[in-house]
Amino acid sequence: MTPQSLLQLTSQKCTTGCPILDRLLYGGIPCDSITEIVAESGSGKTQICLQLSLHAQLPVSHGGLAASSLYLHTEFPFPFRRLHQLCLSFRSSNAHHFPVNDNPCDRIFVQSVHTADHLLEIMSKTDPFIENSKNQVPVRLIVIDSIAALFRSDFDNTPVELKRRSSLFFKISSKLKALAKRFNLAVLVTNQVVDLVGPNEGINGLRIGNLVCLHTSGRRVCPALGLAWANCVNSRLFLSRNEEVIREENEKSNGQSCDFVKKKMRKLYVVFAPHLPETSCEFEITREGLFGVER
Amino acid sequence: MEIWRLPISASQRGKLISAGYTSLSSLSSISSSDLARELNVSESEAMNILKVASHSRGSETSNASCSIVEGAQSAWDMLHDEESLMHITTSSADLDNILGGGIHCKEVTEIGGVPGIGKTQLGIQIAVNVQIPNDFGGLGGNSIYIDTEGSFMVERAFQIAEACIEDMSEYNRFLRKDFQECKIKMQPQDILENIFYFRICSYTEQIALINYLDKFLSEHKDVKVIVVDSVTFHFRQDFDDMALRTRVLSGMALKLMNLAKRFSLAVVLLNQVTTKHTEASFQLALALGDSWSHTCTNRIVLYWNGNERYAYIDKSPSLRSA
Numbered sequence: 001m002t003p004q005s006l007l008q009l010t011s012q013k014c015t016t017g018c019p020i021l022d023r024l025l026y027g028g029i030p031c032d033s034i035t036e037i038v039a040e041s042g043s044g045k046t047q048i049c050l051q052l053s054l055h056a057q058l059p060v061s062h063g064g065l066a067a068s069s070l071y072l073h074t075e076f077p078f079p080f081r082r083l084h085q086l087c088l089s090f091r092s093s094n095a096h097h098f099p100v101n102d103n104p105c106d107r108i109f110v111q112s113v114h115t116a117d118h119l120l121e122i123m124s125k126t127d128p129f130i131e132n133s134k135n136q137v138p139v140r141l142i143v144i145d146s147i148a149a150l151f152r153s154d155f156d157n158t159p160v161e162l163k164r165r166s167s168l169f170f171k172i173s174s175k176l177k178a179l180a181k182r183f184n185l186a187v188l189v190t191n192q193v194v195d196l197v198g199p200n201e202g203i204n205g206l207r208i209g210n211l212v213c214l215h216t217s218g219r220r221v222c223p224a225l226g227l228a229w230a231n232c233v234n235s236r237l238f239l240s241r242n243e244e245v246i247r248e249e250n251e252k253s254n255g256q257s258c259d260f261v262k263k264k265m266r267k268l269y270v271v272f273a274p275h276l277p278e279t280s281c282e283f284e285i286t287r288e289g290l291f292g293v294e295r
Numbered sequence: 296m297e298i299w300r301l302p303i304s305a306s307q308r309g310k311l312i313s314a315g316y317t318s319l320s321s322l323s324s325i326s327s328s329d330l331a332r333e334l335n336v337s338e339s340e341a342m343n344i345l346k347v348a349s350h351s352r353g354s355e356t357s358n359a360s361c362s363i364v365e366g367a368q369s370a371w372d373m374l375h376d377e378e379s380l381m382h383i384t385t386s387s388a389d390l391d392n393i394l395g396g397g398i399h400c401k402e403v404t405e406i407g408g409v410p411g412i413g414k415t416q417l418g419i420q421i422a423v424n425v426q427i428p429n430d431f432g433g434l435g436g437n438s439i440y441i442d443t444e445g446s447f448m449v450e451r452a453f454q455i456a457e458a459c460i461e462d463m464s465e466y467n468r469f470l471r472k473d474f475q476e477c478k479i480k481m482q483p484q485d486i487l488e489n490i491f492y493f494r495i496c497s498y499t500e501q502i503a504l505i506n507y508l509d510k511f512l513s514e515h516k517d518v519k520v521i522v523v524d525s526v527t528f529h530f531r532q533d534f535d536d537m538a539l540r541t542r543v544l545s546g547m548a549l550k551l552m553n554l555a556k557r558f559s560l561a562v563v564l565l566n567q568v569t570t571k572h573t574e575a576s577f578q579l580a581l582a583l584g585d586s587w588s589h590t591c592t593n594r595i596v597l598y599w600n601g602n603e604r605y606a607y608i609d610k611s612p613s614l615r616s617a
Contacts, residue, residue: 003439003491007484009449026450033445170531177445178496230410231528231567234446272411275448 014141014186015063016048017055017090020292021268024281028063031140032180034173034187034232035273038223039239040216044266044285045190048239049143050083051289052188053108054090056141058097065186067140068107068133072122074149078110089288107137116150116168123175130183139185142176146190148224166228173232189233193221214271216240235273241266268292307340383425383434383520383561385417386459390606399593400434400519400561403552405526407566407581408597412604414565415446416455417597418522421563422490423452423459425520426481431463436519436560437489439508443501443528447492456486491518498529502543505550512558521554525565527582541586548590564591581609 013027022028029035029052039045053071058064071078087105091098098104113119130139151168155161176187193216214221216239223230223238230236244265269280282293382397391397398404398421408414422440427433440447460481491511495501512518534540555562567582581588581596588594594609 003493006449006452006487006490006492009492011448011450030448033448167532170528174496174529174532181445181494181496227409227568227570228531231531233410234444236411274415274446275451 012060012065012184012186013063014052014056014065015058017051017289018283018291020281020294021283021290022063024268024270024276024279024292026276029141029186029188030235030275031065031184031186033234034176034180034189035235035237036189036191036223036233037237037239038191038193038214038271040193040221040241043216043239043241044283044290045239046079046145047082047285047290049145049188049190050079050086053141053143054086054104056186057104057107057137058094062094062097065140066137068109068137069141069143070126070129070139071108071110071143071145072113072119073110073145074113075146076112078112083108085287086289093288109139113144113150115154116172119144119150119172120168120175123172123179126179130179130185138183140183141186141188142179143188144190146192147172147229148190148192151225152192169225169229169232173229191229192224194224196220196222214238214240214269215242217242235276236271237273238269238271239266240269310335383421384427386420386424393606393608394593394595398520398561398563401555401559402592403548403555403562403564403590404593404595405564405566405581405591406595406597407568409568409599412597412599414597415524416451418524418563418565419447419452419455421520422522423455423486425561426486426489427459427463428481431466434519436517437491437515439491439493439511439518439521441493441495441501441504441521441523443495443523444525445494446524447494449487452487452490453483456483459486491515495529498543501526501529502547505547505554508554509550512554512560516558518558518560520561520563521551522563523551523565525567527567530583531567541584544583544587545590548587552590552592 011033012031013022013025013029014031015022015028016025037045037048049071053069055063056065056067056069059066083105087103090104111122113122126142133139151165155165176189179185180187193214196213196219214223223236242265243262245260246263247260265282266284267280267282270276270278283290284293382391382395382399384391384397385394406414406417418440422438425434425436425438428435460483463481493504495504508521530540530544551562551564554560569582581594588610591610593611596607596609598605598607
């Protein structure tokens with residue numbers, strides 16, 4: 001066994017497609033590590049996943065990985081139409097990288113997953129799959145959307161079952177990390193949130209990460225799957241959405257007046273990451289995708 | 296060599312045994328006045344006893360009966376050794392204070408905490424700080440970083456290395472204005488080169504690596520710290536046989552302690568936390584269970600209190616709880 005030379009070990013990143021978000025993430029989603037995106041439903045997790053699978057196909061000089069991606073989805077249906085929409089705008093803005101008849105959607109491999117055991121099965125098959133893909137466009141990104149759905153229904157609330165659930169977390173995470181290391185993949189996982197009831201922060205009064213508490217839609221939440229899963233991921237990002245009432249000045253015919261308009265405020269926070277400081281930024285979701293907003 | 300074989304009077308023998316001296320080696324490092332006080336005899340009698348003891352000891356040098364076990368030192372020698380050992384600073388004055396100067400060499404220190412509190416950051420910081428040259432109060436050694444989770448980010452290590460060098464040059468400027476030769480010749484790249492980085496993906500690899508470290512350390516004598524981040528990750532999957540897990544873990548811990556003592560280096564283990572089901576409530580505990588908690592010398596727990604990070608010494612033979 002020889003130690004790896006640190007000077008040659010630079011971690012590649014996959015761009016998110018937006019320079020503001022990339023700046024927040026110091027380049028994008030890192031390879032050889034598991035990044036988790038936590039958000040309530042409707043916050044944009046799937047949007048970011050789709051966007052990343054498209055941008056992974058960009059050449060390395062433009063921040064991509066020049067790679068195809070494997071998308072494992074657990075919640076039906078897979079948003080094909082939205083992917084198509086994003087694909088069109090992706091192609092039009094990056095036309096010079098792709099030949100005319102090329103469809104970036106061809107390089108996104110979609111697989112549906114039903115249970116946690118099914119996921120383990122799939123992962124043992126992924127090894128040869130990625131190996132084979134090296135000949136054409138190698139797979140360098142794995143997206144699991146969402147991991148929480150696999151675990152939230154099958155397990156009872158007894159200590160034995162919970163223990164089994166925890167050991168499954170570590171098994172899955174360790175397999176993902178081994179894959180990530182072997183093929184230098186970036187792994188993106190999405191997670192749901194649960195509500196926090198009671199005065200303490202976090203489950204059982206436990207605070208994880210930079211933020212004192214995660215807020216979204218006016219409620220205090222915390223990521224699902226608990227402490228065990230939090231130990232399995234390398235970085236965690238949180239997307240929040242809130243309805244804010246903003247004053248907007250309007251010029252009307254009978255003089256100036258201001259309207260109070262409800263606006264959706266979306267923010268991306270870094271909960272914890274080994275290479276990122278505690279930062280956040282605002283973003284919005286448009287037809288072309290998810291983009292950061294600089295205020 | 297037992298006391299009852301000494302050619303001394305029966306009453307003296309009786310007093311010796313009741314005072315707790317049952318073998319010659321226990322008499323070897325005591326002075327006659329102390330012995331006289333303990334046995335309640337006159338000093339000349341005590342001196343006599345000691346003379347007899349050393350005499351019979353001297354005649355049996357072939358048996359090497361001075362120390363019961365070869366390599367055993369008297370506690371006085373050990374205290375002297377300990378005082379001369381250096382510590383590795385953690386770059387946080389408060390943490391260094393409660394640790395008594397820093398991370399101790401020849402000891403296994405375990406640091407645990409919730410995800411996101413900074414265990415990996417502390418590990419990287421220690422791996423960089425051990426390289427501070429002797430002139431600046433550091434150990435000037437290399438480090439081994441064993442990564443089991445993939446949380447080591449080279450760019451972050453680079454940042455920390457740069458900051459460390461900046462700190463050293465500031466120190467240089469303030470305090471050593473006349474020592475122009477002590478300029479910092481280190482570059483961040485050099486610091487990174489001195490960190491031997493291993494990435495392992497399964498528990499068998501982890502054990503194999505720790506076994507291999509013996510050979511590695513005898514080739515690289517200037518390694519002064521081993522950081523394992525984190526030691527528990529691969530052991531939390533289902534092990535069908537928990538007894539096997541305990542055996543493997545204690546074997547590993549023993550080897551690490553052995554390495555620490557033999558090569559005079561510090562071992563830092565980073566651990567995760569888990570919830571313990573005690574009665575009806577949940578409590579936070581460091582992972583790997585109670586049997587593991589016996590194997591490390593020092594334990595530090597990192598936790599959040601409000602908006603700040605706190606460190607708490609959970610177990611240590613020489614430091615107060617703080």
